[in-house]
Amino acid sequence: MALKFLLDENVDKAYQYQFLRQSPESVMWVVGDPGAPPRGTLDPEILIWCEEHDFILVTNNRKSMPVHLNDHIAIGRHVPGILLLNVDFSIGRNLEELFLIAEYAFEDEYQDRIVHLPLPENLE
Template sequence: MTNNRTSMPGHLADHIAVNRHISGIFILNQNLSIGENIEELIIAASASKEDEYQDRIVYLPLP
Protein backbone atom coordinates (compact mmCIF):
# COMPACT_ATOMS: atom_id res chain seq x y z
CA MET A 1 0.00 0.00 0.00
CA THR A 2 1.16 3.47 -0.76
CA ASN A 3 -0.10 6.92 -1.58
CA ASN A 4 2.95 7.58 -3.78
CA ARG A 5 1.44 7.93 -7.23
CA THR A 6 4.49 9.58 -8.73
CA SER A 7 7.44 7.22 -8.41
CA MET A 8 5.86 3.82 -7.70
CA PRO A 9 5.10 3.00 -11.36
CA GLY A 10 8.75 3.58 -12.24
CA HIS A 11 9.97 1.54 -9.28
CA LEU A 12 7.72 -1.35 -10.31
CA ALA A 13 8.96 -1.19 -13.91
CA ASP A 14 12.59 -1.21 -12.72
CA HIS A 15 11.89 -4.15 -10.41
CA ILE A 16 10.24 -6.21 -13.17
CA ALA A 17 13.02 -5.30 -15.63
CA VAL A 18 15.52 -7.25 -13.50
CA ASN A 19 13.16 -10.25 -13.37
CA ARG A 20 11.86 -9.65 -9.85
CA HIS A 21 8.27 -9.88 -8.78
CA ILE A 22 6.01 -8.30 -6.18
CA SER A 23 2.65 -9.27 -4.75
CA GLY A 24 1.13 -6.05 -6.03
CA ILE A 25 0.88 -2.39 -5.11
CA PHE A 26 -2.35 -0.80 -3.96
CA ILE A 27 -2.41 2.97 -4.24
CA LEU A 28 -4.68 4.54 -1.66
CA ASN A 29 -7.29 7.07 -2.71
CA GLN A 30 -6.79 10.43 -1.01
CA ASN A 31 -10.50 11.22 -1.43
CA LEU A 32 -11.50 8.21 0.68
CA SER A 33 -11.23 8.03 4.45
CA ILE A 34 -8.76 5.62 6.02
CA GLY A 35 -11.72 3.37 6.86
CA GLU A 36 -12.97 3.41 3.27
CA ASN A 37 -9.48 2.57 1.95
CA ILE A 38 -9.29 -0.29 4.44
CA GLU A 39 -12.70 -1.56 3.31
CA GLU A 40 -11.47 -1.57 -0.29
CA LEU A 41 -8.38 -3.54 0.72
CA ILE A 42 -10.50 -6.07 2.62
CA ILE A 43 -12.71 -6.55 -0.43
CA ALA A 44 -9.65 -7.08 -2.62
CA ALA A 45 -8.15 -9.58 -0.20
CA SER A 46 -11.32 -11.58 0.25
CA ALA A 47 -12.43 -11.66 -3.39
CA SER A 48 -9.12 -12.24 -5.16
CA LYS A 49 -6.99 -15.13 -6.24
CA GLU A 50 -3.61 -15.45 -4.56
CA ASP A 51 -1.61 -14.04 -7.49
CA GLU A 52 -4.26 -11.81 -9.06
CA TYR A 53 -2.39 -8.59 -8.33
CA GLN A 54 1.15 -9.87 -8.90
CA ASP A 55 3.35 -7.26 -10.59
CA ARG A 56 0.43 -4.82 -10.86
CA ILE A 57 -0.47 -1.42 -9.53
CA VAL A 58 -4.10 -1.08 -8.48
CA TYR A 59 -5.73 2.24 -7.68
CA LEU A 60 -8.46 2.38 -5.05
CA PRO A 61 -11.39 2.26 -5.13
CA LEU A 62 -11.61 -0.95 -7.07
CA PRO A 63 -13.68 -0.82 -10.27
Template structure:
Protein backbone atom coordinates in the same frame (compact mmCIF):
# COMPACT_ATOMS: atom_id res chain seq x y z
CA UNK B 1 -2.18 -18.28 0.71
CA UNK B 2 -4.10 -15.24 1.93
CA UNK B 3 -3.15 -11.72 0.91
CA UNK B 4 -0.70 -10.00 3.21
CA UNK B 5 -0.24 -6.26 3.37
CA UNK B 6 2.85 -4.16 4.05
CA UNK B 7 1.91 -0.54 4.70
CA UNK B 8 4.59 1.93 3.75
CA UNK B 9 5.90 4.28 6.40
CA UNK B 10 3.86 7.22 5.11
CA UNK B 11 0.55 5.46 5.77
CA UNK B 12 -0.94 6.55 9.09
CA UNK B 13 -0.55 3.87 11.80
CA UNK B 14 -4.32 3.98 12.32
CA UNK B 15 -4.76 2.05 9.06
CA UNK B 16 -2.91 -0.96 10.47
CA UNK B 17 -4.78 -0.69 13.77
CA UNK B 18 -8.17 -0.47 12.10
CA UNK B 19 -7.50 -3.24 9.58
CA UNK B 20 -6.53 -5.60 12.39
CA UNK B 21 -9.39 -4.47 14.63
CA UNK B 22 -11.92 -5.07 11.86
CA UNK B 23 -10.38 -8.36 10.70
CA UNK B 24 -7.90 -9.87 13.18
CA UNK B 25 -7.09 -12.71 10.77
CA UNK B 26 -5.40 -10.31 8.33
CA UNK B 27 -1.63 -10.22 8.14
CA UNK B 28 -0.84 -6.49 8.12
CA UNK B 29 2.59 -5.07 8.84
CA UNK B 30 4.05 -1.60 8.49
CA UNK B 31 7.51 -0.57 7.39
CA UNK B 32 9.47 -0.25 10.62
CA UNK B 33 7.70 -3.14 12.39
CA UNK B 34 9.94 -5.97 13.64
CA UNK B 35 10.94 -8.18 10.71
CA UNK B 36 10.12 -5.55 8.07
CA UNK B 37 12.38 -3.05 6.33
CA UNK B 38 13.34 -0.19 8.64
CA UNK B 39 11.91 3.27 8.12
CA UNK B 40 13.71 5.28 5.42
CA UNK B 41 14.35 2.12 3.37
CA UNK B 42 14.48 2.96 -0.33
CA UNK B 43 11.46 1.95 -2.43
CA UNK B 44 13.37 -0.55 -4.61
CA UNK B 45 14.51 -2.36 -1.46
CA UNK B 46 10.96 -2.41 -0.12
CA UNK B 47 9.79 -4.03 -3.37
CA UNK B 48 12.48 -6.69 -2.99
CA UNK B 49 11.34 -7.36 0.58
CA UNK B 50 7.70 -7.64 -0.58
CA UNK B 51 8.74 -10.10 -3.28
CA UNK B 52 10.79 -12.22 -0.89
CA UNK B 53 8.11 -12.28 1.83
CA UNK B 54 4.93 -12.34 -0.29
CA UNK B 55 3.41 -9.04 0.83
CA UNK B 56 1.40 -6.58 -1.25
CA UNK B 57 2.60 -3.04 -0.73
CA UNK B 58 0.03 -0.43 0.30
CA UNK B 59 1.31 3.06 -0.41
CA UNK B 60 0.34 6.59 -1.28
CA UNK B 61 3.38 6.99 -3.53
CA UNK B 62 1.78 7.79 -6.88
CA UNK B 63 4.82 9.45 -8.43
CA UNK B 64 7.86 7.21 -8.18
CA UNK B 65 6.37 3.78 -7.37
CA UNK B 66 5.33 3.06 -10.99
CA UNK B 67 8.92 3.76 -12.08
CA UNK B 68 10.33 1.53 -9.34
CA UNK B 69 7.95 -1.30 -10.26
CA UNK B 70 8.92 -1.06 -13.93
CA UNK B 71 12.61 -1.23 -13.01
CA UNK B 72 11.92 -4.16 -10.64
CA UNK B 73 10.12 -6.15 -13.36
CA UNK B 74 12.77 -5.27 -15.96
CA UNK B 75 15.32 -6.90 -13.62
CA UNK B 76 13.33 -10.15 -13.92
CA UNK B 77 11.80 -9.75 -10.49
CA UNK B 78 8.18 -9.83 -9.36
CA UNK B 79 6.03 -8.34 -6.64
CA UNK B 80 2.70 -9.61 -5.25
CA UNK B 81 1.17 -6.23 -6.10
CA UNK B 82 0.98 -2.60 -5.11
CA UNK B 83 -2.14 -0.82 -3.92
CA UNK B 84 -2.07 2.96 -4.09
CA UNK B 85 -4.42 4.82 -1.79
CA UNK B 86 -7.02 7.14 -3.22
CA UNK B 87 -6.86 10.56 -1.52
CA UNK B 88 -10.59 10.99 -2.18
CA UNK B 89 -11.50 7.92 -0.12
CA UNK B 90 -12.01 8.15 3.63
CA UNK B 91 -10.00 5.92 5.93
CA UNK B 92 -13.14 3.85 6.52
CA UNK B 93 -13.74 3.37 2.80
CA UNK B 94 -10.09 2.38 2.29
CA UNK B 95 -10.20 -0.10 5.18
CA UNK B 96 -13.42 -1.61 3.82
CA UNK B 97 -11.88 -1.93 0.35
CA UNK B 98 -8.66 -3.55 1.61
CA UNK B 99 -10.58 -6.01 3.78
CA UNK B 100 -12.91 -6.95 0.92
CA UNK B 101 -9.95 -7.44 -1.42
CA UNK B 102 -8.21 -9.68 1.12
CA UNK B 103 -11.35 -11.74 1.72
CA UNK B 104 -12.22 -12.49 -1.91
CA UNK B 105 -9.02 -12.27 -3.98
CA UNK B 106 -6.61 -15.08 -4.75
CA UNK B 107 -3.08 -14.27 -3.58
CA UNK B 108 -1.66 -14.01 -7.11
CA UNK B 109 -4.41 -11.80 -8.61
CA UNK B 110 -2.38 -8.58 -8.38
CA UNK B 111 1.10 -9.90 -9.19
CA UNK B 112 3.27 -7.23 -10.85
CA UNK B 113 0.35 -4.77 -10.95
CA UNK B 114 -0.27 -1.36 -9.48
CA UNK B 115 -3.90 -1.01 -8.45
CA UNK B 116 -5.37 2.35 -7.60
CA UNK B 117 -8.03 2.01 -4.92
CA UNK B 118 -10.92 1.41 -4.93
CA UNK B 119 -10.15 -1.96 -6.47
CA UNK B 120 -13.61 -3.51 -6.05
Protein backbone atom coordinates in the same frame (compact mmCIF):
# COMPACT_ATOMS: atom_id res chain seq x y z
CA MET C 1 -3.13 -18.65 1.47
CA ALA C 2 -4.18 -15.37 3.08
CA LEU C 3 -2.82 -12.13 1.69
CA LYS C 4 -0.24 -10.23 3.71
CA PHE C 5 -0.01 -6.46 3.49
CA LEU C 6 2.90 -4.10 4.10
CA LEU C 7 2.02 -0.45 4.66
CA ASP C 8 4.47 2.13 3.40
CA GLU C 9 5.95 4.19 6.24
CA ASN C 10 4.09 7.29 5.01
CA VAL C 11 0.67 5.63 5.38
CA ASP C 12 -1.19 6.51 8.57
CA LYS C 13 -0.80 3.73 11.16
CA ALA C 14 -4.55 4.02 11.78
CA TYR C 15 -4.93 1.75 8.74
CA GLN C 16 -3.07 -1.04 10.48
CA TYR C 17 -4.89 -0.53 13.77
CA GLN C 18 -8.36 -0.48 12.22
CA PHE C 19 -7.67 -3.29 9.76
CA LEU C 20 -6.38 -5.65 12.44
CA ARG C 21 -9.15 -4.62 14.82
CA GLN C 22 -11.71 -5.79 12.27
CA SER C 23 -9.66 -8.74 11.01
CA PRO C 24 -7.30 -9.89 13.80
CA GLU C 25 -6.28 -13.05 11.93
CA SER C 26 -4.88 -10.96 9.05
CA VAL C 27 -1.29 -9.85 8.57
CA MET C 28 -0.69 -6.14 8.05
CA TRP C 29 2.71 -4.74 8.92
CA VAL C 30 4.10 -1.23 8.59
CA VAL C 31 7.60 -0.38 7.38
CA GLY C 32 9.52 -0.05 10.64
CA ASP C 33 7.65 -2.84 12.47
CA PRO C 34 9.72 -5.75 13.82
CA GLY C 35 10.35 -8.14 10.93
CA ALA C 36 9.50 -5.52 8.30
CA PRO C 37 11.99 -3.31 6.46
CA PRO C 38 13.28 -0.49 8.68
CA ARG C 39 12.01 3.07 8.31
CA GLY C 40 13.94 4.91 5.63
CA THR C 41 14.32 1.85 3.40
CA LEU C 42 14.33 2.91 -0.24
CA ASP C 43 11.34 1.93 -2.38
CA PRO C 44 13.29 -0.45 -4.67
CA GLU C 45 14.50 -2.35 -1.59
CA ILE C 46 10.95 -2.48 -0.22
CA LEU C 47 9.79 -4.09 -3.47
CA ILE C 48 12.51 -6.73 -3.14
CA TRP C 49 11.47 -7.36 0.47
CA CYS C 50 7.80 -7.68 -0.57
CA GLU C 51 8.77 -10.17 -3.27
CA GLU C 52 10.90 -12.26 -0.90
CA HIS C 53 8.30 -12.25 1.90
CA ASP C 54 5.14 -12.38 -0.27
CA PHE C 55 3.59 -9.11 0.96
CA ILE C 56 1.40 -6.77 -1.08
CA LEU C 57 2.57 -3.18 -0.67
CA VAL C 58 -0.05 -0.60 0.32
CA THR C 59 1.10 2.93 -0.38
CA ASN C 60 0.09 6.44 -1.29
CA ASN C 61 3.20 6.93 -3.47
CA ARG C 62 1.60 7.55 -6.86
CA LYS C 63 4.52 9.46 -8.34
CA SER C 64 7.59 7.22 -8.19
CA MET C 65 6.15 3.76 -7.50
CA PRO C 66 5.29 3.05 -11.18
CA VAL C 67 8.91 3.79 -12.10
CA HIS C 68 10.21 1.54 -9.31
CA LEU C 69 7.87 -1.28 -10.34
CA ASN C 70 8.95 -1.04 -14.00
CA ASP C 71 12.61 -1.13 -12.98
CA HIS C 72 11.94 -4.09 -10.66
CA ILE C 73 10.22 -6.11 -13.40
CA ALA C 74 12.85 -5.13 -16.00
CA ILE C 75 15.53 -6.99 -14.02
CA GLY C 76 13.40 -10.15 -13.90
CA ARG C 77 11.91 -9.66 -10.46
CA HIS C 78 8.28 -9.81 -9.37
CA VAL C 79 6.10 -8.31 -6.67
CA PRO C 80 2.84 -9.70 -5.22
CA GLY C 81 1.17 -6.37 -5.95
CA ILE C 82 1.01 -2.70 -5.10
CA LEU C 83 -2.20 -1.08 -3.91
CA LEU C 84 -2.46 2.70 -4.12
CA LEU C 85 -4.74 4.28 -1.56
CA ASN C 86 -7.26 6.82 -2.82
CA VAL C 87 -6.33 10.20 -1.33
CA ASP C 88 -9.92 11.40 -1.79
CA PHE C 89 -11.30 8.59 0.38
CA SER C 90 -11.49 8.40 4.14
CA ILE C 91 -9.46 5.78 5.95
CA GLY C 92 -12.67 3.81 6.41
CA ARG C 93 -13.51 3.83 2.69
CA ASN C 94 -9.98 2.74 1.73
CA LEU C 95 -10.18 0.01 4.36
CA GLU C 96 -13.41 -1.29 2.82
CA GLU C 97 -11.48 -1.82 -0.41
CA LEU C 98 -8.62 -3.56 1.41
CA PHE C 99 -11.09 -5.87 3.17
CA LEU C 100 -12.62 -6.82 -0.19
CA ILE C 101 -9.19 -7.56 -1.61
CA ALA C 102 -8.17 -9.58 1.44
CA GLU C 103 -11.38 -11.60 1.30
CA TYR C 104 -11.85 -12.21 -2.41
CA ALA C 105 -8.56 -11.86 -4.30
CA PHE C 106 -7.35 -14.80 -6.31
CA GLU C 107 -3.81 -16.04 -5.82
CA ASP C 108 -1.38 -13.81 -7.74
CA GLU C 109 -4.26 -11.59 -8.92
CA TYR C 110 -2.24 -8.44 -8.28
CA GLN C 111 1.22 -9.79 -9.15
CA ASP C 112 3.39 -7.22 -10.92
CA ARG C 113 0.51 -4.73 -10.96
CA ILE C 114 -0.29 -1.39 -9.42
CA VAL C 115 -3.97 -1.14 -8.53
CA HIS C 116 -5.55 2.21 -7.69
CA LEU C 117 -8.33 2.06 -5.14
CA PRO C 118 -11.25 1.79 -5.48
CA LEU C 119 -11.38 -1.41 -7.44
CA PRO C 120 -13.04 -0.71 -10.83
CA GLU C 121 -16.22 -2.61 -10.01
CA ASN C 122 -16.63 -0.58 -6.80
CA LEU C 123 -16.81 2.85 -8.39
CA GLU C 124 -19.84 4.67 -7.17
